[in-house]
Amino acid sequence: MTTHPALDDEQQQLDHSYALLGDGAPDLPPLFGRVDDAGGSRYVGHADVRDESGDTVVVAWHAPEAGAFYRACATDPAGVTLKRVVTVSGRQVIAVHDEIADGAAGDVSSGRDQRPVVSKVVVAALEQFRTGALAEATATLRPEQYDIIRRPARGVLVIQGGPGTGKTITALHRAAWLAANDDAVRGGGLLVVVPTPTLRGYVAGALPRLRADAVITDIAALYDGPARLRGRDTRPEAARVKGSAVMAMVLRRLVEATGEPATPEDLLRGLYAEPTLLEQLADDLLKAGQRDVLYREPAASADDEPWTVDDLVLLDELAHLLGRTAPRYGHAVVDEAQNLSPMQARAIARRCRDVTLAGGLECSTGPGKHDEWSELTSYFGSESHEATLSLGYRVPRPVVELSRRQVPDGGPLELTRSLRDGLGIPLVRRVDPGDEAAVALSAGEAAAGTGFKVGVVVAPARYDEVLRYCQTAGVKVGDGRDGDLAQAVTLLPADLANGLEFDAIALVEPAEIAGGTELGRRLLYVAMTRCTQSLAIFHSAPLPAGMEHLERPAPPPREPEVEHRPRPARSEDLFDLFKLLRDDDRMLVEVLIRRLLRDSLERDD
Numbered sequence: 245m246t247t248h249p250a251l252d253d254e255q256q257q258l259d260h261s262y263a264l265l266g267d268g269a270p271d272l273p274p275l276f277g278r279v280d281d282a283g284g285s286r287y288v289g290h291a292d293v294r295d296e297s298g299d300t301v302v303v304a305w306h307a308p309e310a311g312a313f314y315r316a317c318a319t320d321p322a323g324v325t326l327k328r329v330v331t332v333s334g335r336q337v338i339a340v341h342d343e344i345a346d347g348a349a350g351d352v353s354s355g356r357d358q359r360p361v362v363s364k365v366v367v368a369a370l371e372q373f374r375t376g377a378l379a380e381a382t383a384t385l386r387p388e389q390y391d392i393i394r395r396p397a398r399g400v401l402v403i404q405g406g407p408g409t410g411k412t413i414t415a416l417h418r419a420a421w422l423a424a425n426d427d428a429v430r431g432g433g434l435l436v437v438v439p440t441p442t443l444r445g446y447v448a449g450a451l452p453r454l455r456a457d458a459v460i461t462d463i464a465a466l467y468d469g470p471a472r473l474r475g476r477d478t479r480p481e482a483a484r485v486k487g488s489a490v491m492a493m494v495l496r497r498l499v500e501a502t503g504e505p506a507t508p509e510d511l512l513r514g515l516y517a518e519p520t521l522l523e524q525l526a527d528d529l530l531k532a533g534q535r536d537v538l539y540r541e542p543a544a545s546a547d548d549e550p551w552t553v554d555d556l557v558l559l560d561e562l563a564h565l566l567g568r569t570a571p572r573y574g575h576a577v578v579d580e581a582q583n584l585s586p587m588q589a590r591a592i593a594r595r596c597r598d599v600t601l602a603g604g605l606e607c608s609t610g611p612g613k614h615d616e617w618s619e620l621t622s623y624f625g626s627e628s629h630e631a632t633l634s635l636g637y638r639v640p641r642p643v644v645e646l647s648r649r650q651v652p653d654g655g656p657l658e659l660t661r662s663l664r665d666g667l668g669i670p671l672v673r674r675v676d677p678g679d680e681a682a683v684a685l686s687a688g689e690a691a692a693g694t695g696f697k698v699g700v701v702v703a704p705a706r707y708d709e710v711l712r713y714c715q716t717a718g719v720k721v722g723d724g725r726d727g728d729l730a731q732a733v734t735l736l737p738a739d740l741a742n743g744l745e746f747d748a749i750a751l752v753e754p755a756e757i758a759g760g761t762e763l764g765r766r767l768l769y770v771a772m773t774r775c776t777q778s779l780a781i782f783h784s785a786p787l788p789a790g791m792e793h794l795e796r797p798a799p800p801p802r803e804p805e806v807e808h809r810p811r812p813a814r815s816e817d818l819f820d821l822f823k824l825l826r827d828d829d830r831m832l833v834e835v836l837i838r839r840l841l842r843d844s845l846e847r848d849d
């Protein structure tokens with residue numbers, strides 16, 4: 245491996261920046277890039293650094309002076325003579341990559357096989373193990389992402405694209421950019437909305453790194469009354485009716501028909517419990533079958549009600565109708581926005597009309613799917629624009645190919661532009677009935693032993709049973725439903741996989757996740773597209789549509805005395821050795837180990 249000639253110079257610049265920051269130096273390295281053009285040479289970092297006389301030593305990534313760094317790339321230097329990414333670990337410069345050197349393409353991936361030409365440092369960033377939090381990408385934002393980040397704050401901007409195209413990363417950088425550059429957004433405050441508490445934890449870690457002061461919430465937590473999320477609608481039809489726009493009219497009539505003061509909780513409990521009241525109020529708005537799915541026996545008290553996310557959104561609407569004012573914000577970013585119901589969109593629009601909606605319509609895992617973004621954007625500001633991201637940063641090409649079979653029209657064409665090879669074709673293992681989860685978990689433990697973050701995804705209806713199995717069998721997993729993504733292996737129900745990312749995904753009984761429904765196929769699609777390296781499928785039932793070609797003959801019956809035990813994690817020592825390696829070498833060894841692991845799993849087959 246050759247050492248970049250500028251490594252020592254960049255180390256000096258880093259040391260100088262640290263010295264200027266003194267004790268106030270943040271956890272993040274003060275600089276990560278350098279750009280040279282006709283305007284001179286400047287360093288780019290997370291925040292401004294100035295010397296004793298007030299001169300700029302490092303410009304913040306969101307400052308106009310940093311623009312040239314992000315607008316230039318190997319295929320279009322845009323007047324830049326040097327674009328350099330400096331990788332720092334523990335106050336040491338460990339790598340220097342020049343995407344543009346002497347005004348031309350420098351240290352870039354080859355671009356063979358019609359693969360996109362990107363800086364090698366982007367490829368290296370993608371090879372890092374996942375950590376359970378959204379990965380850092382400020383140093384390697386691409387020009388098309390930077391362009392979207394800086395679009396005006398007013399109105400609605402939809403950032404759309406296939407799985408893993410960087411919609412969340414771009415939307416969060418946009419939030420931080422607007423907060424730094426737009427007075428109205430800074431003054432009004434930022435709201436970041438994600439669908440579930442699980443995703444809130446994953447995304448929240450990225451905001452402090454971006455120095456973005458934002459209120460981050462999940463949909464259920466928008467309502468600030470006493471009711472809390474305690475249940476989920478098991479029938480998609482119930483969630484669909486609760487989320488539909490006509491409920492706004494039903495609730496308006498409910499408030500008008502109620503003479504005495506009442507809380508939102510009492511009003512909604514009453515509506516669910518009294519079919520005659522609902523018929524009286526909504527005879528012309530909801531069909532009898534739709535009214536029936538809303539029926540619920542009242543619990544002993546409002547606190548005991550199994551409030552679902554859609555109930556809480558209705559409570560928020562009622563609170564508004566009763567005169568409570570929701571807090572207002574300067575701009576809102578909504579992640580996984582394809583899942584918003586009309587009533588959820590109204591709840592966000594009450595807080596802010598200028599919004600960034602990030603999502604992909606084909607990734608909807610909510611009870612309804614929107615065909616057009618206009619079905620949602622109409623609830624917000626008057627002007628609406630769409631921007632599309634098409635470079636795949638997460639999902640390896642073979643997994644992209646397989647996952648697209650779950651989407652009726654083959655999914656967005658742009659997905660073929662994935663930057664990742666991953667570990668090759670997905671592994672498929674047929675096991676004895678009842679063993680699917682145990683075998684997936686033990687394979688997950690083995691993969692985690694090499695440093696992989698593994699997500700084991702099961703059908704929502706099987707989640708409790710598998711979690712209990714883990715507790716009794718002593719299998720250490722993070723409870724993904726509870727938002728615990730810190731463990732090496734996380735157990736996840738398929739309906740909470742949206743937005744998350746793991747090195748490897750182990751799918752348990754995909755036919756059960758798909759369940760023969762369109763919603764189930766979308767759940768499967770989303771679950772498969774969470775991995776950065778490898779996908780493994782464990783099943784005993786026949787594989788669902790779109791996977792039949794992977795089917796293998798069932799294994800011969802097992803000898804009764806052979807007891808199946810989870811395979812122990814086997815690579816702890818190896819992991820200790822890892823820590824002794826330089827970061828650059830580590831990347832190489834990681835890749836080799838991943839290949840070995842894959843080969844060994846195939847041999848076990």
Ligand SMILES: Nc1ncnc2c1ncn2[C@@H]1O[C@H](COP(=O)(O)OP(=O)(O)OP(=O)(O)O)[C@@H](O)[C@H]1O
Nearest residue numbers: 379381384385386407408409410411412413637743
């Ligand atoms: N420019 C970039 N440089 C390096 N990594 C990037 C870049 N853009 C995105 N990534 C990485 O790609 C991965 C996917 O990004 P992100 O989660 O934002 O995608 P997404 O489109 O929101 O995915 P999904 O909707 O499927 O959850 C993340 O690990 C992110 O850090």
